[in-house]
Amino acid sequence: MPSSGMIEHELENVTKVYQQGKRTVEAVRGVSLQIASGEFVSIMGPSGSGKSTLLHLLGALDTPTSGRVIFHGRDLQAMSDRERSLLRRTQLGFVFQFFNLLPTLTAVENVTLPLLLAGESRRRSRMRALAGLERVGLLDRADHFPDEMSGGEMQRVAIARALITEPQVVICDEPTGNLDSATGQEILALLSSLPEEGKRSVVMVTHDVHAARFGHRLIHFRDGLIERIETISRSARNAYENVAEPHEDDGIGRNGAEMPCTDSAEAKSEC
Numbered sequence: 001m002p003s004s005g006m007i008e009h010e011l012e013n014v015t016k017v018y019q020q021g022k023r024t025v026e027a028v029r030g031v032s033l034q035i036a037s038g039e040f041v042s043i044m045g046p047s048g049s050g051k052s053t054l055l056h057l058l059g060a061l062d063t064p065t066s067g068r069v070i071f072h073g074r075d076l077q078a079m080s081d082r083e084r085s086l087l088r089r090t091q092l093g094f095v096f097q098f099f100n101l102l103p104t105l106t107a108v109e110n111v112t113l114p115l116l117l118a119g120e121s122r123r124r125s126r127m128r129a130l131a132g133l134e135r136v137g138l139l140d141r142a143d144h145f146p147d148e149m150s151g152g153e154m155q156r157v158a159i160a161r162a163l164i165t166e167p168q169v170v171i172c173d174e175p176t177g178n179l180d181s182a183t184g185q186e187i188l189a190l191l192s193s194l195p196e197e198g199k200r201s202v203v204m205v206t207h208d209v210h211a212a213r214f215g216h217r218l219i220h221f222r223d224g225l226i227e228r229i230e231t232i233s234r235s236a237r238n239a240y241e242n243v244a245e246p247h248e249d250d251g252i253g254r255n256g257a258e259m260p261c262t263d264s265a266e267a268k269s270e271c
Contacts, residue, residue: 006036006037006198007034007035007036007037008035008036008037008039008071008072008168008169008201009033009034009035009058009069009070009071009169009201009203010033010034010035010068010069010070011031011032011033011034011057011058011067011068011069011070012032012067012068012069012070013030013031013032013066013067013068014028014030014031014032014057014064014066014067014068014069015028015029015030015031015064015065015066015067016028016050016053016057016062016064016065017065026224027050027053027224028050028053028054028057028064028224029050029223029224029225030067030225031054031067031224031225031226033219033226035058035169035201035203036201037168037196037197037198037199037200037201038195038196038197038198038199038200038201039195039201039202039216039217040191040192040194040195040201040202040204040214040215040216040217041201041202041203041204041215041216041217041219042204042205042206042211042212042213042214042215042217042218042219043055043203043204043205043206043212043219043221044205044206044207044208044209044212044218044219044220044221045220045221045222045227046207046222047207049221049222049223049224050221050223050224050225051205051221052173052205054205054221055171055173055203055205057069057076058169058171058203059088059092059094059169059171060076060079060084060087060088060092061088063076063077064077071087071091071169072168089114089117089118089165090118090165090167091165091167091168091169092167092168092169092170092171093161093162093163093164093165093167093169093170093171094162094170094171094172094173095155095158095159095162095170095171095172095173095175095191096158096173096174096175097173097174097175097177097178098178099146099151099154099155099157099158099178100158101146101154101157101158101161102146103145103146103147104145105145106142106143106144106145107133107138107141107142107143107144107145107146107149107153107157107160108126108129108130108133108142108143109129110146110157110158110161111129111132111133111157111160111161111164112125112126112128112129112164113161114161114164114165115128115129115164115165118165128164129142129160129164130142132160132161132163132164133156133157133160135160135163136156136157136159136160136190137156138153138156138157138160141153141157150183151178151179151180151183152179152183152186152187155175155176155179155183155187156187156190159175159187159190159191163194166200167200168199168200168201169200169201169202169203170191170194170200170201170202170203171203172191172202172203172204172205173204173205174205174206174207175187175188175191175204175206176188176206176208176211177206177207177208184208184211188211188214189214191204191214192214192215192237195216202215213232213236213237214232214237215232215237216231216232216237217229217230217231217232218230218232
């Protein structure tokens with residue numbers, strides 16, 4: 001994590017257990033983790049590993065069975081449902097795989113929604129939403145409906161909506177999972193520009209190793225536990241932004257370029 005970054009999120013020996021009929025599912029099993037402001041953290045693991053449950057805990061969408069999830073010094077489980085809802089609306093931004101845009105609203109109307117729910121005037125909400133769309137390069141699509149936009153454009157609208165309240169954390173659940181490789185690369189470049197030390201962090205769950213290595217740290221998650229953590233160097237992150245998406249596990253980009261090494265000992269030994 002950034003050495004001078006303030007701790008934004010902290011998990012202390014967190015577990016999450018579900019009951020499915022007579023079967024007990026331990027989705028998260030005693031995880032401890034710190035995330036600093038200004039950090040981009042990627043979480044990667046196979047289906048059923050518990051990574052989405054971990055993301056829901058970080059996003060105050062769920063509470064742990066045991067342990068503590070702390071956000072800026074506050075225990076999320078100690079909050080009321082109303083307090084957690086307010087936290088999600090004002091301090092957390094969410095970006096999902098399938099965009100979650102309302103089909104009957106234009107791009108600008110989708111982006112204004114969090115502001116209107118917070119009681120801001122329609123005029124000011126629209127002005128701020130237009131500025132948000134300009135930030136993601138979509139001002140010219142402000143009055144278009146979702147079915148008039150490409151997947152990449154819809155995801156940019158979703159990112160503008162996630163940022164409209166100036167959240168302290170942006171939570172991303174497979175943000176490139178429904179996009180082609182070229183468009184996914186553009187979205188990843190946009191997401192990697194969002195972390196600001198002392199102001200905003202990004203936490204992203206993904207199946208895609210190429211996408212995951214846009215982060216400062218890559219957390220490998222398996223069977224409800226952190227398997228290992230890679231630190232991705234600045235030079236490696238910059239290199240990943242300039243190569244095509246790799247074939248899975250072969251270390252070679254689609255343009256034939258060798259993929260860069262990371263700072264992990266394991267990765268270095270293979271390079």
